[in-house]
Amino acid sequence: MKIWAHRGCSQRYPENTLLAFEKAMAVPGITGIELDIQLTKDGEIVVIHDERVDRTTEGIGCVKDFTLKELKRFHIYAGENETQRIPTMEETLDVIGTRLKAGMKLNIELKNSIYPYDGMEEKLVELVHRRGIEKSVVYSSFYAKSLERLKKLVPDAELGILDSRASDCIYKIKGGCGAAAIHPFWKGMDLPGEELKGYTVRAWMSGHLYPEKPTGTRLDLSVLEKQGITDVILNEPEGYLP
Numbered sequence: 001m002k003i004w005a006h007r008g009c010s011q012r013y014p015e016n017t018l019l020a021f022e023k024a025m026a027v028p029g030i031t032g033i034e035l036d037i038q039l040t041k042d043g044e045i046v047v048i049h050d051e052r053v054d055r056t057t058e059g060i061g062c063v064k065d066f067t068l069k070e071l072k073r074f075h076i077y078a079g080e081n082e083t084q085r086i087p088t089m090e091e092t093l094d095v096i097g098t099r100l101k102a103g104m105k106l107n108i109e110l111k112n113s114i115y116p117y118d119g120m121e122e123k124l125v126e127l128v129h130r131r132g133i134e135k136s137v138v139y140s141s142f143y144a145k146s147l148e149r150l151k152k153l154v155p156d157a158e159l160g161i162l163d164s165r166a167s168d169c170i171y172k173i174k175g176g177c178g179a180a181a182i183h184p185f186w187k188g189m190d191l192p193g194e195e196l197k198g199y200t201v202r203a204w205m206s207g208h209l210y211p212e213k214p215t216g217t218r219l220d221l222s223v224l225e226k227q228g229i230t231d232v233i234l235n236e237p238e239g240y241l242p
Contacts, residue, residue, distance in 0.1 A: 032105030
């Protein structure tokens, strides 16, 4: 079973921050890091999950309505007297780029199913190409048309289609999105294992995010593996690797 860090080590550190990514890189045996991107008002790629800044910062409003300079004014609570800022994709690659070239993987989720973000795919592909990390990147999205665009831009790109259920992921693949991997919610494994043969199945978790208190509950990964899951994207990968 391959282990990924969901938004970095997001149970003990604030999600999608440079701090969470640095902690994830330090986990022995980690397969990769998953993160989410959106575009600012002035077209910069920033790493943040929600379409709004309200939950993770003291700001109020949609990411798309702020310039990068405006977003950088917001703070992300990271403990007593410590804060982080919303990172750009460039800043993130400055931190993790060396590890990507050494074999670690990066799953970039394009958060464009609510706001389509015109030009997001082109901007991201250009950045990945300029950094020389094409073979280290998995692109994923709930929005099948976004993966179709990526497939046209980079025919050999590794694509993963997201949805709540495995069956919905397969439906989108049969519709021509170009993905070779499915990324269902871990409780949405509604297909028998034989129907998933040949697919990489990266299941994502919900669970508690910083600063919520962890429950201490551990998943039995052997059970998930029997369901056809090949990879898990966890908030606390450090709890599953030595």
